[in-house]
């Protein structure tokens with residue numbers, strides 16, 4: 001499909017915009033969705049991808065570790081948030097636009113929305129395709145995954161911007177004692193399969 005306005009992406013059939021607190025399991029859950037659908041059908045978009053790339057380059061840091069889930073990125077998180085916010089203030093859609101470049105799959109999974117402006121950007125560009133998904137876990141579980149409260153991070157917009165005022169289409173509870181992830185993800189996967197099959201019909 002042609003890219004609208006030469007932006008470098010095809011029009012998606014479905015856009016699943018994920019958010020959740022640190023260590024709620026956003027990457028874990030979105031990776032599982034991509035594994036189930038296959039990377040031909042499902043592309044993962046990380047809004048923090050272009051941010052980390054530019055930040056790593058300017059500060060001489062290890063991009064792979066900033067993209068990972070270990071303690072390295074946590075050392076830089078507060079400064080990265082501040083750095084990204086100066087760019088978002090000038091242009092709230094800056095990282096959304098960069099993250100969508102070159103994505104060709106019919107199903108987009110945005111793994112890390114954090115602000116109302118992120119949701120608004122996708123909803124305004126793709127009003128019919130966008131669905132918002134919240135991943136939630138208890139503080140106890142997040143602590144077992146390496147989280148501890150950090151002032152300036154866990155009480156800032158980056159973590160709290162979507163705590164209220166958002167009607168989520170889906171809520172996934174990523175906890176040991178919740179229904180299995182496969183069970184919870186089933187209706188979302190069904191939606192994605194339907195969307196991708198309608199895209200192959202429209203291409204044929």
Ligand SMILES: Nc1ncnc2c1ncn2[C@@H]1O[C@H](COP(=O)(O)OP(=O)(O)OP(=O)(O)O)[C@@H](O)[C@H]1O
Pocket residue numbers: 020021022023024025026027028029069145174175181
């Ligand atoms: N259901 C699960 N079962 C086993 N391990 C999990 C589960 N969910 C998350 N984890 C693990 O917990 C850690 C944090 O998960 P993940 O990186 O997906 O969280 P996140 O919300 O993306 O965090 P961040 O905001 O820091 O990027 C990872 O090591 C991941 O493998």
Ligand SMILES: C[C@@](O)(CCOP(=O)(O)O)CC(=O)O
Pocket residue numbers: 022047048051066067068073077080081084112114158
């Ligand atoms: C700097 C920042 O993008 C880090 C995100 O890292 P991660 O999605 O938790 O791996 C958070 C933000 O944009 O406020």
